[in-house]
Amino acid sequence: MKIIYKKPNCLHSLLILLLACWSCSEKKTDLKSPNILFVISDDQSFAHTSFAGSNFANTPAFDRVAREGVYFSNCIAGSPGCAPSRSSIVTGRYPWQNEQSGQHASAWLKKYVPFIDVLDNNGYVTGRTGKGVAPFQYARSPEDSLWRTTDAGGVDHSGIRYKDDKEGIEGYAKGVSGLDYYENFKYFIEHVKKDQPFFFWFGASEPHRAYEKGSWKRMGKKLEDVEVPAFLPDNDEIRGDLLDYAVEIEWFDQHLGKILKYLEDIGELENTIVIVTSDNGKPFPRAKANAYEYGIHVPMAVRYPTAFPGGRIIDAPLSFVDIAPTILEIAGASPEGMMPIAGQSFLNILTSEDNKIKGRVMDYALSGRERHSSSRYQNWGYPQRAIRSKDYLYIWNMKPERWPAGAPQKYDPKDESKLLPMHGIGSDGNYIPQSAYTDIDDCPTKTYLLEHHEDRDIKPYFDLAVAKRPEFELYDIQNDPACLENLVGKAEYIDVEKRLNEALVLELKKTQDPRVVGPDQDVFDTYRRYSHNRNFPSPK
Incomplete structure (x- = not known):
């Protein structure tokens, strides 16, 4: 593990007080305790910050x-899909531990208490703007007695929006959210917080699709600045799509910048722990909804110079399940009332001046997926479990007979006795929207791959995105971040493969993953989906 360390002027006595409160399990009453600002973008891969070296996302x-x-530098999301990943954050549990409350577009059960509720009962005032823990179905009426009523990401106290503009918000790109995240945060501070410490969840909708195609041109971006990952073809269509994605990342970052400045102006920034991350990787083929590097590896930074020595880069893996126990320890709050937490606090890492940190949290991180969208027969998912060390990524595709990106063909929603064409390509050679491989968000990159899938130069990229995969995959992510060369079975990697397999299975058994320990290994496929459903033919 590499730690770049810049020595602070002093360590604040506040953390000593907080740790003392934690150890004696007392409720936090010190109103001078730090505020916590939790910031999460929607669908942003690790590589796409200028801090990480991106030349096209500023x-x-x-x-x-x-x-x-x-x-x-190696933060691993709980899932390559938004709802299960956010579930993992607020419960401190892996998605497979949370029943339907860890699955996309299913119901949130009351028993899965988020850490935000605990903060509410321990001296913090909480609030939210933007996307919370979603998409989930929350209670609609008293009949939904087992379901949670409010968003697990906290209460949205205001809904201040920009005025609609046909040219885009303030001349910006169409497609960004109409919510004014900054103004909603300011409202919370001025009208809700009062004299208590706060926890605030800023959940951006960016850079989730859809984008305004070509918005990058108006925003002064250049095709030549783009770095196209090796699993996608390098041409102007793909580069333009990546630039439109970057435009939305920058909109999110602008609001974060305004919030930081506002906190600074009112004298609260140095008493605020700022945590910034994303829920999963970018919405492109072989990224989001895939347990590959660009699907589960996300940005992550924590700022609190008062007690966390800054200027450090931690390259050991960090898991999303570790966020909840860390925030609870900071707040001096017991997780009483929550379901058992799988993660471990990394507060010792944040306050440490050396690398003498022990525990699983610094050895590897796990991620997993089940159903992402309605993409297969009877809403079946594509179950994956992944384990990520600092150098390697090991993936278990539990149902390799299924299509990883969704079925290549579906029934026509206008006439469900008819099948739409294979790969969603009509007789005119054009892609029919939402007609195939629907675990990949419709986008110019997806359309290009499908419409050119028979071209000799494009077919390899098409296969990487949608073709069936082996049960096990192993990648050297230091040398192959695009996850192109599967090392499973290669003699020189047998020991690595064995070690990661054993560690993965051990943790899945420990956390009672139904796919491994039963009794119903296919229970995830039975959970009701409350979003739009599609109709697919039975697999042969």
Whole structure:
């Protein structure tokens, strides 16, 4: 593990007080305790901040948090899909531990208490703007007696929006959220917080699709600045799509920057722990909804110079299940009332001046997926479990007979006795929207791959995105971040493969993953989906 350390002037006595409160399990009453600002973008891969070296996504606000704080260069999301990943954050549990409350577009059960509720009962005032823990179905009426009523990400106290503009918000790209995240945060501070410490969840909708195609041109971006990952073809269509993605990242970052400045102006920034991350990777083929590097590896930085020595880069893996216990320890709050937490606090890492940190949290991180969208017969998912060390990524595709990106063909929603064409390509050679491989968000990159899938130069990229996969995959992510060369079975990697397999299975058994320990290994496929459903033919 590499730690770049810049010595602080002093360590604040506040953390000593907090740790003392934690050890004696007393409720936190010190109103001078730190505020906590939790910031999460929607669908942003690890590589796409300027701090991480991106030449086409400019993120000065994130860069400041990373530069002045602790940057985790190997943060692994709980899932490559949004709902299960956010579930993992607020419960401190893996998605497979949370029944339907760890699955996309299913119901949130009351028993899965988020850490935010605990903060509410321990001296913090909490609030939210933007996307919370979603998409989930929350209670609609008293009949939904087992379901949670409010968003697990906290209460949205205001809904201040920009005025609609046909040219885009303030001349910006169409497709960004109409919510004014900054103004909603300001409202919370001025009208809700009062004299208590706060926890605030800023959940951006960016860079989730859809984007305004070609918005990058108006925003002054250049095709030549783009770095196209090796699992996608390198041409102007793909580069333009990546630039539109970067435009939305920058909108998110601008709001973060305004919030940081506001906190600074009112004298609260140095008493606020700022945590910035994303829920999963970018919405492109072989990224989001895939347990590959660009699907589960996300940005992560924590700033609190008062007690966390800044200017450090931690390259050991960090897991999303570790966020909840860390925040609870900071707040001096017991997880009483929550379901048993699988993660471990990394507060000792944040306050440490050396690398003498023990425990699983610094050895590897796990991620997993089940159903992402309605993409297969009877809403079946594509179950994956992954374990990520600092150098390797090991993936278990538990149902390799299924299509990883969704079925290549579906029934016509206008006439469900008819099947739409294979790969969603009509007789005119054009892609029919939402007609195939629907675990991949419709986008120019997906359309290009499908419409050119028979071209000799494009077919390899098409296969990487949608073809069936072996049960096990192993990648050297230091040398192959695109996850192109599967090392399973290669003699020189047998020991690595064995070690990661054993560690993965051990943790899945420990956390009672139904896919491994039963009794119903296919229970995840039975959970009701409350979002739009599609109709697919039975697999042969």
